[in-house]
Amino acid sequence: MTFQKLLVxxxxxVAATLFLIGLYCVMVKSNLIKKFMGLNIMETSVFLLVVSTxxxxxxxxxxxxxxxxxxxxxxxxxxxxxxxxxxxxxxTTALALALMIKIYERCGTLDAEKLKGME
Amino acid sequence: xxxxxxxxxxxAFWIVLLxxxxxxxxxxxxxxxxxxxxxxxxxxxxxxxxxxxxxxxxIVLNYRGYDTMGEVTVIFTALCSVLAILGREKSxxxxxxxxxxxxxxxxxIHTIILLILPLIIMFSLxxxxxxxxxxxGGFQGGTIAAASLIVFTLVFGxxxxxxxxxxxxxxxxxxxAPIAFTIVGIISFFxxxxxxxxxxxxxxxxxxxxxxxxxxxxxxxGIGLGGATIFTxxxxxxxxxxxx
Numbered sequence: 076m077t078f079q080k081l082l083v084x085x086x087x088x089v090a091a092t093l094f095l096i097g098l099y100c101v102m103v104k105s106n107l108i109k110k111f112m113g114l115n116i117m118e119t120s121v122f123l124l125v126v127s128t129x130x131x132x133x134x135x136x137x138x139x140x141x142x143x144x145x146x147x148x149x150x151x152x153x154x155x156x157x158x159x160x161x162x163x164x165x166x167t168t169a170l171a172l173a174l175m176i177k178i179y180e181r182c183g184t185l186d187a188e189k190l191k192g193m194e
Numbered sequence: 195x196x197x198x199x200x201x202x203x204x205x206a207f208w209i210v211l212l213x214x215x216x217x218x219x220x221x222x223x224x225x226x227x228x229x230x231x232x233x234x235x236x237x238x239x240x241x242x243x244x245x246x247x248x249x250x251x252x253i254v255l256n257y258r259g260y261d262t263m264g265e266v267t268v269i270f271t272a273l274c275s276v277l278a279i280l281g282r283e284k285s286x287x288x289x290x291x292x293x294x295x296x297x298x299x300x301x302x303i304h305t306i307i308l309l310i311l312p313l314i315i316m317f318s319l320x321x322x323x324x325x326x327x328x329x330x331g332g333f334q335g336g337t338i339a340a341a342s343l344i345v346f347t348l349v350f351g352x353x354x355x356x357x358x359x360x361x362x363x364x365x366x367x368x369x370x371a372p373i374a375f376t377i378v379g380i381i382s383f384f385x386x387x388x389x390x391x392x393x394x395x396x397x398x399x400x401x402x403x404x405x406x407x408x409x410x411x412x413x414x415x416g417i418g419l420g421g422a423t424i425f426t427x428x429x430x431x432x433x434x435x436x437x438x
Contacts, residue, residue, distance in 0.1 A: 132222035166272035
């Protein structure tokens with residue numbers, strides 16, 4: 076019974092799994108770039124989750140060119156929100172990578188454990 | 195040991211999440227709460243209220259225009275912070291790998307990039323300008339254009355591409371997205387309407403729709419130009435090599 080529900084909501088299962096993979100990267104890896112890649116994987120899982128909520132069975136893309144009255148459309152709102160989310164994710168990634176370049180130039184390493192004791 | 199503990203706790207968390215997923219409404223059902231609240235109105239009256247057939251573009255630029263204005267400000271702020279941390283590229287002192295290496299890139303790559311690049315840029319213009327009646331829009335087209343410029347830089351080297359895309363040209367275009375939003379927002383003040391109103395009153399219905407479409411296109415072009423130059427500038431400022 077529960078298993079069948081999981082199969083129906085397979086996108087959510089994948090999103091939860093991706094989220095935990097990203098969390099694992101953030102917690103275990105000591106390289107800063109790998110940590111941030113984990114964070115990006117977590118962001119991607121959230122995007123997948125939110126976009127999946129907007130899908131409607133048999134729905135078309137919400138573009139009103141030559142459509143009949145009865146046609147059903149997928150939900151455009153999550154797509155618009157995730158468009159915003161992706162752009163913000165790119166901005167934070169750019170900023171974090173710039174900081175990492177500066178850290179590497181100063182300290183010569185990106186290892187979080189080695190960076191801990193440094194001034 | 196630490197890794198093992200983390201794995202166990204994450205597995206427990208995963209099982210909890212699976213139980214949550216099993217309780218969530220099934221994907222694809224039109225009666226889901228996410229599909230019934232405000233979206234039917236967008237789908238039903240979006241075209242007449244915004245004058246644009248693509249409902250996603252309508253939501254991004256019209257219904258949630260404030261969101262998008264904040265978002266373009268976020269990218270612009272990200273560019274400002276990157277430039278504050280790393281600084282703009284210096285035209286004389288920093289070299290890319292292509293400029294420094296004695297081996298010239300192969301003829302095949304040169305030719306193919308020269309053939310493909312105009313097509314990519316034309317496609318990005320199509321995505322930007324056709325975003326109101328087909329999938330696409332300013333962000334997507336701008337990113338495609340930025341990707342083509344980055345490919346050009348990777349193949350032809352830093353110095354050569356900097357002559358084609360000089361800093362002075364990019365500086366003046368980078369802030370075009372927030373500026374376009376401000377201009378469109380202020381236009382509606384002259385008609386005694388709220389900030390970022392597209393359907394301006396006192397005009398005939400036909401002209402009103404035409405003007406709304408024009409303002410939408412103006413925003414798309416602003417966002418596309420701004421996005422392309424911002425991503426190119428971020429790429430250039432990150433490019434560096436050890437001085438020898």
